[in-house]
Amino acid sequence: MIKQAAYAVEPWCIREQRLDFDMLAQSESVFALSNGHVGLRGNLDEGEPHGLPGTYLNSVYELRPLPYAEAGYGYPESGQTVINVTNGKLFRLLVNDEPFDVRYGELRSHERLLDLRAGTLTRKTEWTSPAGDTVRVSSVRLVSLVQRAVAAICYEVEAVDEPVRIVVQSELVANETLPAAGEDPRAAASLESPLVPEECVATDQSVVMVHCTRESGLRVAAAMGHQIDCADGTIETGVLDDVGRVTVATRLKPGRRLRIIKYLAYGWSSQRSRPALHDQVIAALAAAKLSGWEGLLREQREYLDDFWAGADVEVDGDAEVQQAVRFALFHVLQAGARGERRPISAKGLTGPGYDGHTFWDTESFVLPVLTFTQPRAVADALRWRHSTLDNARARARQLGLDGAAFPWRTIQGDECSGYWPAGTAAFHIGADIAYAVVRYLSATGDETFARDYGLELLVETARLWRSLGHHDAQGRFRIDGVTGPDEYSALADNNVYTNLMAQRNLQAAADLAERHPEQAEHLGVTDEETASWRDAATDMFIPYDKRLHVHPQSEGFTEHAPWDFESTEPDQYPLMLNFPYFDIYRKQVVKQADLVLAMHLRGDAFTPEQKARNFAYYEALTVRDSSLSACTQAVMAAETGHLDLAHDYLGEAALMDLDDLEHNTRDGLHIASLAGAWTALVGGLGGMRVEDHTLEFTPRLPGGITRLAFRVRYRGRRLKVTVTAHQAVYELLDGDPLEITHNGERVTLDGGSVSRPVTPPPVRPTPTQPRGRAPR
DSSP: OOOOOOEEEOSSEEEEOSOOGGGHHHHHHHTOEEOSSEEEOOOOTTOOSOSOOOEEETTOEEEEEOOOSSOOTTOOSEEEEEOOOOBOOOEEEEETTEEOOTTSSEEEEEEEEEETTTTEEEEEEEEEOTTSOEEEEEEEEEEOSSSTTEEEEEEEEEEOSSOEEEEEEEEEEOSOOOOOOOSOHHHHHHHSSOEEEEEEEEETTEEEEEEEETTTOOEEEEEEEEEEEOSSEEEEEEEOSSEEEEEEEEEEOTTOEEEEEEEEEEEEESSSOHHHHHHHHHHHHHHHHHHHHHHHHHHHHHHHHHHHHTTOEEEESOHHHHHHHHHHHHHHHHHHTTOSSSOOOTTTTSOOGGGGOBOTHIIIIIHHHHHTTOHHHHHHHHHHHHHTHHHHHHHHHHTTOSSOOOOSSBSSSSOOOSOGGGTTTOTHHHHHHHHHHHHHHHHHOOHHHIIIIIHHHHHHHHHHHHHHOEEOTTSOEEOOSBOOSOTTSOSBSSOHHHHHHHHHHHHHHHHHHHHSHHHHHHTTOOHHHHHHHHHHHHTBOOOOBTTTTBOOSSTTGGGSEEOOOTTOOGGGOSGGGTSOHHHHHTEEOBSSOSHHHHHHHTGGGSOHHHHHHHHHHHHTTBOOOSTTHHHHHHHHHHHTTOHHHHHHHHHHHHTTTTTTTTSOGGGOOOHHHHHHHHIIIIIIISOOEEETTEEEEOOOOOTTOSEEEEEEEETTEEEEEEEESSEEEEEEEESSOEEEEETTEEEEEOSSEEEEEOOOOOOOOOOOOSTTOSOO
């Protein structure tokens, strides 16, 4: 059962006005703060009650065994799992000897507010202890988007009716006890108390702790410092191996407050020494204190003001989607803003779901949003991929292939997927990475990145495709035995998405090698090799079913028996948990958009009529057992004229976590689905595409949305597009003149605004979905 109305619908914040213990874990994900380097789940300040404690550092993981019923060549030997690092969010509070715990006494009021413009999580609560003593507690928490290593909390306690004795313990705690996370006792044992203490020292109101992971050998440092407004009281500082504590005791008269500003600093390294990391976090604390609490708030607001000036989306007519898309943009930004050559994982830094792994979600769903709103974060994410090329080349050699085979799921660069049909065989991730490079270069013109990073990524992925595929007796270039985006169709021949994306990869690699001949020569690229890439791209086999006049998702797919949707009950979804894979793999049933995603990303390869027929065909087969599907279906529903259906899919993508549609938001947010809310609005209803380095727009609105406005960054410019039922207005907010297209018509933006009429879509029969799988 979905518990809803948890958060008030407001345009610029997420507000919780009652504390529902059954929703604690979901709210901890929703209220998580991060900057791409450090992430704090939205746990209550006192630590308990909690759903799932969590403090994360990007790429800090522990190794764990991967169990196999039968071993096989090339299977990963161990997995990588994100770990909960030292928790600095904790404030233990005693009121006249009674622990502040909202499960006891009377919680007279409660409110938490995630402010999407300020970048803060605010909490206000009034509580009466079992002994009848009442206090007000408030806190404001931030993870700095400006100072990468820094988080800070302002914690205040106020006496209400009677004088009270207050004790606050501000803590740093490592190796917290966590809820059971899995069924394999070997994996659980390897992740229990993963941090080995190396140093725990205290000075006046400050604590530094340094730990090392047991198996992965990563060194983690955390530090806390304080500014305490306490005229009449005592302050003590103490440490143990896994706990550092600053204790403040005072007496408060009614109306008087105790105020504690807590500064946190985090760092980690696989190479730096203990003293170096110690000094690093001490220096970060010093920088935070130099800014001060008000300075950190001001920096945060200025950073977000600049972000929203080039990223905001306005939706009139659907208040829920308006709130949800800003919530989505905020969390997508948090996931990558200060990652700085680290990955963006499927859950960001909001929870331990998927073991903290990075998938193709990053390049195919998250980076498109950041490319047009925060392109620096895209360059950093792709530099991280580049830094893992040696791992990917080694994996390709292990598989008997040339070039680089990037992992399906990873933290550090090695393959962590223990199920190879949906992991190793999903080679399309290489083309997804290449496409992200091409998209970034088109949107920024960053030739330095192209030369130093992009070219090598394109070259090594092109080499993979050239060795993975082959020319058949008819001269067609085939890529056999791979898994496309639809994980319900594993090990298929000539998956259309894979082949079209590989085609773009091969062409782009040859083009970029010609633009940078010296660097290409340094990488060993020859004219013969680029010619072979172009030949493979030209001869790429794209299956087409002439009987049905649709593209089969992969060769022979439309000849498979259809899945029996009428006999499949609602509680039997997702299918992978209720039916054997061998049966799913041989039927016409689609987990998530695959051929439909190909039409979105490679729209140039399909005619409008093909898109319409393909979309209708695959709508009847797609069950959306993946959160990645709705946004793509929204885009293609809009393009093929089904605007109300596009609106429905938009709502599903946007509300995935706020409505907890898949009942697993407790494990972390679905960052790709959140990114998909932007894609559904901008790419779907706004009709934005980039072809031949030109921004193209074909905007259309459903009846439920009266106005859509969005801002994007493109090649040093900032644009605003406003769409109503009958008109689109394009404004160049800053930057040099720019030529765009509207419905195929070339339009030059040179200051001021340009208006064009919105063309209604063609009228087509409304497609149907499998029984019970219409968008939620």
